[in-house]
Amino acid sequence: xxxxxxxxxxxxxxxxxxxxxxxxxxxxxxxxxxxxxxxxxxxxxxxxxxxxxxxxxxxxxxxxxxxxxxxxxxxxxxxxxxxxxxxxxxxxxxxxxxxxxxxxxxxxxxxxxxxxxxxxxxxxxxxxxxxxxxxxxxxxxxxxxxxxxxxxxxxxxxxxxxxxxxxxxxxxxxxxxxxxxxxxxxxxxxxxxxxxxxxxxxxxxxxxxxxxxxxxxxxxxxxxxxxxxxxxxxxxxxxxxxxxxxxxxxxxxxxxxxxxxxxxxxxxxxxxxxxxxxxxxxxxxxxxxxxxxxxxxxxxxxxxxxxxxxxxxxxxxxxxxxxxxxxxxxxxxxxxxxxxxxxxxxxxxxxxxxxxxxxxxxxxxxxxxxxxxxxxxxxxxxxxxxxxxxxxxxxxxxxxxxxxxxxxxxxxxxxxxxxxxxxxxxxxxxxxxxxxxxxxxxxxxxxxxxxxxxxx
Ligand SMILES: Nc1ncnc2c1ncn2[C@@H]1O[C@H](COP(=O)(O)OP(=O)(O)OP(=O)(O)O)[C@@H](O)[C@H]1O
Ligand SMILES: [Mg+2]
Numbered sequence: 001x002x003x004x005x006x007x008x009x010x011x012x013x014x015x016x017x018x019x020x021x022x023x024x025x026x027x028x029x030x031x032x033x034x035x036x037x038x039x040x041x042x043x044x045x046x047x048x049x050x051x052x053x054x055x056x057x058x059x060x061x062x063x064x065x066x067x068x069x070x071x072x073x074x075x076x077x078x079x080x081x082x083x084x085x086x087x088x089x090x091x092x093x094x095x096x097x098x099x100x101x102x103x104x105x106x107x108x109x110x111x112x113x114x115x116x117x118x119x120x121x122x123x124x125x126x127x128x129x130x131x132x133x134x135x136x137x138x139x140x141x142x143x144x145x146x147x148x149x150x151x152x153x154x155x156x157x158x159x160x161x162x163x164x165x166x167x168x169x170x171x172x173x174x175x176x177x178x179x180x181x182x183x184x185x186x187x188x189x190x191x192x193x194x195x196x197x198x199x200x201x202x203x204x205x206x207x208x209x210x211x212x213x214x215x216x217x218x219x220x221x222x223x224x225x226x227x228x229x230x231x232x233x234x235x236x237x238x239x240x241x242x243x244x245x246x247x248x249x250x251x252x253x254x255x256x257x258x259x260x261x262x263x264x265x266x267x268x269x270x271x272x273x274x275x276x277x278x279x280x281x282x283x284x285x286x287x288x289x290x291x292x293x294x295x296x297x298x299x300x301x302x303x304x305x306x307x308x309x310x311x312x313x314x315x316x317x318x319x320x321x322x323x324x325x326x327x328x329x330x331x332x333x334x335x336x337x338x339x340x341x342x343x344x345x346x347x348x349x350x351x352x353x354x355x356x357x358x359x360x361x362x363x364x365x366x367x368x369x370x371x372x373x374x375x376x377x378x379x380x381x382x383x384x385x386x387x388x389x390x391x392x393x394x395x396x397x398x399x400x401x402x403x404x405x406x407x408x409x410x411x412x413x414x415x416x417x418x419x420x421x422x423x424x425x426x427x428x429x430x431x432x433x434x435x436x437x438x439x440x441x442x443x444x445x446x447x448x449x450x451x452x453x454x455x456x
């Protein structure tokens with residue numbers, strides 16, 4: 001005979017004779033049996049045990065079988081245990097009522113031991129199969145949803161890197177396009193300056209030789225105010241030189257930002273990378289309806305060149321700085337109470353100063369719209385660290401663990417994809433064997449530290 005020793009059966013019957021008989025029959029073939037004399041007792045037993053099947057008498061004092069059945073079926077933890085009614089009722093309506101309440105079968109009194117065992121056995125098998133099936137469905141669903149999540153994450157990652165590479169190409173294009181006309185202007189500025197000076201000298205010579213050039217020329221000389229032109233022209237040319245110098249810097253920065261040569265590591269100046277990223281993000285630092293301009297305060301240390309994939313490292317700075325700006329914007333959204341922000345920031349920066357090294361101790365400031373960038377070369381560890389600190393809304397401590405997870409975002413749909421930090425983490429930790437950590441005090445601000453080893 002089959003071994004049922006793993007199966008526990010609850011027998012609910014108010015007749016001692018019946019209970020005893022069922023107990024014997026079932027135990028003889030290896031079932032474990034627990035007994036209850038009525039519906040209430042059965043519900044009590046079910047608080048301590050989870051039987052594999054319930055044999056339930058219909059006619060019982062206090063709480064009859066139908067009521068007990070409905071109570072079991074409305075209790076989530078036990079509702080899936082199969083119930084077999086035991087009844088001498090032969091009325092079909094009673095059977096239908098029992099089945100409607102969720103029972104799986106009926107055993108008719110007086111009992112035939114062989115019938116009891118056959119029915120119990122078949123329902124246990126059915127239950128086993130159902131459980132197995134449910135488990136398989138659960139496992140597959142879990143697998144599918146994991147696969148779906150992965151797919152979503154990699155799709156988003158693709159979109160993100162596409163976006164970065166499109167931005168890179170655009171920026172490289174602009175950098176390249178403005179370079180030619182720029183060279184043209186700055187190259188010609190020197191000639192213009194010489195030639196204009198030459199023209200002015202000639203005019204002065206004419207004036208010396210012909211002190212009275214006649215009415216028409218005298219009127220024209222007064223009209224253009226030659227003395228003023230002579231004083232003003234060198235200044236104009238100087239400011240044009242400064243303008244073209246600035247544009248050359250911008251064009252260089254654009255080209256540095258768009259370095260897409262990610263295949264090989266190069267020794268790069270990280271400050272250049274940060275500067276070029278700040279340039280690209282420059283428009284976002286400007287005043288908005290809800291805040292004044294964001295001030296970027298830099299305390300750059302003496303950094304050696306660092307071996308990096310330049311395009312990727314730019315992407316990290318881009319993500320960290322864009323997040324910092326977002327956090328400042330979010331801290332200054334109209335719903336927030338701005339009146340206290342200055343105090344809050346003061347104490348935040350005070351706290352930070354105490355914990356950080358000398359070179360970064362001057363960070364105290366009254367202004368709440370700030371991004372501070374620090375860099376340091378730790379010779380002993382042979383690594384460099386860049387700290388990017390903002391006076392934004394901060395990260396609640398319970399979310400600190402989550403922010404590096406792919407797709408985690410607190411930003412509205414369409415604004416954040418939740419990939420910036422996870423990609424940055426990958427770039428710093430996996431591609432550069434560095435570390436990327438975050439410290440934050442909600443309501444005061446956040447600091448990210450990127451550490452990159454000089455030898456990998
Ligand atoms: N400087 C910061 N201050 C406060 N919260 C931050 C800061 N940086 C990141 N976070 C939090 O971490 C979350 C994840 O950042 P992450 O850069 O990965 O995604 P995102 O900025 O939401 O979207 P995107 O993919 O566009 O970057 C943000 O939604 C935000 O809640
Ligand atoms: Mg981001």
